[in-house]
Amino acid sequence: MQLKCIAIDDEPLALELLKEYISRFPQLKLVHTFDDAISAVELLRNTRVDLLFIDINMPDITGIDLVRSLQEKPLIIFTTAHKQFAIEGFELDAVDYLLKPINIDRFTRAVHKAIDYYKYKNTPALEDNDCLFVHSEYKLVKIQLSEIEYIESLEDYIKIHIAGAKPVLTLMSMKKVLEKLPADKFQRIHRSYIVSVAKVKSIQNRKVQLSGGVELPISDSYVNFINSWKKN
Template sequence: MILKCIAIDDEPLALNLIRNYAAKIPALHLIQTFNDALSGAEFLRHNPVDVLFLDINMPDISGLDLIRSLNEKPQVIFTTAYKDFAYEGFELDALDYLLKPITFERFGKAFQKALDYYSAKQIQAESHPESLVVSSEYQRIKIALSDIEFIESSEKYIKIHLVKAKPVLTLISLNKVLEKLPEDKFKRIHRRFIVNVFKVKFISNQKVQLTSGVKLPIGKTYLHFIEEWLHY
């Protein structure tokens, strides 16, 4: 398993250090580095990565605000000289929090956390490849993936729309349920919607029409789905 990553930091020396450390780890592929948060955020909106090494205290927007602005969030490893932001970092489900100056040993431990996370996710997907288990109305329900047409976010809940049954409502975020689904079958197309790509009948005017006739919008940050869908 090779994890794709980028690094965002306004300090050139910090970026050079991350480049050097990443080059020593064969299973870590550093795609690109950015010295400002806005450019890095724009890249992330169109290029999904596994891991983001992110400074917190930057002049344009903070790393914390950058993460809050993203619909699709990679696993985040904060890199900062300030201890004060640790609590906020973990509130945003950061994978790790590295204090500068960062040693290679500490960098390696953070990478191992990321590798463990994605390894566990892969094992989970392989052990239950054809179903999704959720809690609904005080019950544990197993849903066949082939029965899911699309998933809709509704405040703190999501609504799982099924082909031949009434929707299932469960208390979980859209990001969390997406982690449980196979990436080759389910794609996020909007901040509120995930679709089963095999239930998409056609795409027109930045909208998908599903086999049931339901039409859903494609968000501006998810327009890459149109090109991806053509390859299915």
């Protein structure tokens, strides 16, 4: 597997550094570099690119505006010397945000995150995935499915409760997250709750008790969960 990538930066030294770092990864194939965003637009609109390294603060058009203009967006890793752009960057679902000067260790973590996310997005069968990727607190978070206890709906957000760790809050609907989860491992028991079937310790009086001690109600619409759980 190789991810086709391009790099855009108006600073020659920064662009050379990106080229040198990218060359260290056999999983990446650098197809082009640009020292201005305008020149890159046509290629991005007419050529499939898997991963884009792009500076944010550039003349003519910012990296953020360029990404917003794309109908088909590759995976994005923003590079910049300005911390204040982080929020805008992650509103565009960027994989990562690298602050200049970029060191190789930080670059490596970003690349591995992009590779993992690419595999996740391009895995045809949900059952082959053992993790869930969500955007939370301006970063892409990888969550192991085996660590999820239950998922709670909070209007436009969901809260993913993880065994022994802080819950993860992300902007997503219950319907959308169910599409990303294997149906034999996660089931809805209430309009506000999805549970990990493996974490259900007991059911009594239409209430699920999870292995971590949390009790959750089973609503009328999902009462069939009780019979399906008994068969496991």
